[in-house]
Amino acid sequence: AQTVTQSQPEMSVQEAETVTLSCTYDTSESDYYLFWYKQPPSRQMILVIRQEAYKQQNATENRFSVNFQKAAKSFSLKISDSQLGDAAMYFCAYRRGIQGAQKLVFGQGTRLTINP
Amino acid sequence: NAGVMQNPRHLVRRRGQEARLRCSPMKGHSHVYWYRQLPEEGLKFMVYLQKENIIDESGMPKERFSAEFPKEGPSILRIQQVVRGDSAAYFCASQTGTGGHYEQYFGPGTRLTVT
Numbered sequence: 349a350q351t352v353t354q355s356q357p358e359m360s361v362q363e364a365e366t367v368t369l370s371c372t373y374d375t376s377e378s379d380y381y382l383f384w385y386k387q388p389p390s391r392q393m394i395l396v397i398r399q400e401a402y403k404q405q406n407a408t409e410n411r412f413s414v415n416f417q418k419a420a421k422s423f424s425l426k427i428s429d430s431q432l433g434d435a436a437m438y439f440c441a442y443r444r445g446i447q448g449a450q451k452l453v454f455g456q457g458t459r460l461t462i463n464p
Numbered sequence: 465n466a467g468v469m470q471n472p473r474h475l476v477r478r479r480g481q482e483a484r485l486r487c488s489p490m491k492g493h494s495h496v497y498w499y500r501q502l503p504e505e506g507l508k509f510m511v512y513l514q515k516e517n518i519i520d521e522s523g524m525p526k527e528r529f530s531a532e533f534p535k536e537g538p539s540i541l542r543i544q545q546v547v548r549g550d551s552a553a554y555f556c557a558s559q560t561g562t563g564g565h566y567e568q569y570f571g572p573g574t575r576l577t578v579t
Contacts, residue, residue, distance in 0.1 A: 352506075390572070391553060391572065391573050391575075392570065392572050392573070393507070393555060393557075393570035393573075395567065398567075439506050439507070450497075450512070450559075450562070450566075450568075451497060451509040451512055451520065451523070452497075452499070452507070452509065452557075452568065453509070454499075454506035454507045454508070455506055456505060456506050457505070457506050
C-alpha cells in the first residue's frame with residue numbers, strides 16, 4: 349500500500365520569506381500523481397499544486413513550486429514571499445494513475461504559521 | 465457552476481443515534497469519494513462511488529457505515545448507532561471522469577460531533 353509521510357508537524361516563517369515543506373512517499377508504481385492541498389481554518393480543502401510523475405519538470409503555480417525527486421520519492425513544497433493568507437495546514441497527497449484506483453492518500457499534515 | 469455541496473455543515477448526535485451526511489457533486493460529475501478527517505490528522509479515504517455503484521469501499525469500517533449514490537439525488541454517507549469515536553469531519557469530493565488525471569473537487573465538509 350502506498351504511504352505518504354510529512355515529517356514536520358509544524359513550521360513557521362516570517363512574512364515575505366521562503367519556506368519549504370517536506371513530503372516523502374512510498375510506492376512501487378511508476379504512474380502516479382502528487383498533490384499539495386491547503387486547509388485553512390475554514391477546513392475547505394484547496395488544491396495548491398499537482399505533479400505528474402512522468403513529468404521531469406517541477407510544477408510551479410505563482411509563489412508555489414515543488415521539488416520532485418522521483419528516485420528519492422520526495423516531493424517538497426516551496427512557498428516564496430510568504431503571505432499571512434498562506435497560514436494553514438498543508439497536506440501532501442498521492443494518487444495512483446491507473447483507472448479504478450483513484451483515491452487520494454494523504455500525509456499527516458504540516459501546520460504553517462506566518463509571523464508578521 | 466456551483467461547487468460540491470455538503471449538508472449539514474455541522475451535525476450533533478447522541479451516542480446510539482443515526483447520522484446521515486449528504487453530498488451533491490458538481491454538475492456533470494458522476495464520481496464521488498468520501499474521506500474522514502479525525503482531529504489533528506490527515507484525510508483518510510472511506511469509499512468511492514459512481515452512480516448506483518460502489519467501486520471501492522476498502523476504507524469503510526465493516527459495521528455501522530454505509531454509502532450510496534443513487535441515480536437521482538445526492539450521495540449519502542450513513543452512520544448507524546454513532547459512537548464518540550465517529551466524531552470527525554467528513555469530506556466528499558467529486559470528479560467528472562475516471563482516471564488519475566481528473567481533479568477531485570472537495571466540498572466544505574460536515575463536522576460530526578457525537579455527545
